[in-house]
Amino acid sequence: MSPTLDALDRIDNITVCLEAVSDLLLPETDLHAVNRDKQAVLLAFLVAELQAARQQLSHANRPDNPVIAMHQ
Numbered sequence: 001m002s003p004t005l006d007a008l009d010r011i012d013n014i015t016v017c018l019e020a021v022s023d024l025l026l027p028e029t030d031l032h033a034v035n036r037d038k039q040a041v042l043l044a045f046l047v048a049e050l051q052a053a054r055q056q057l058s059h060a061n062r063p064d065n066p067v068i069a070m071h072q
Contacts, residue, residue, distance in 0.1 A: 017042040 001009075020038035027034060059065065 013041060013045050017045050 016038050020035065020042040023034050023038060
């Protein structure tokens with residue numbers, strides 16, 4: 001996929017996540033009206049971001065990382 005399409009897809013996902021948070025913060029009087037699809041997108045996004053952060057940390061702490069090797 002092109003970088004532009006990737007960025008647009010990420011913007012769409014973040015927008016849906018913000019809408020899900022908004023729905024949770026300002027619920028309708030009928031709590032069953034909360035959009036479960038938006039909540040699912042929010043959870044999937046957060047899981048993906050957590051996995052990416054863990055992978056980044058793992059890569060940053062590898063002994064063959066030039067920055068780590070320079071400081072040893």
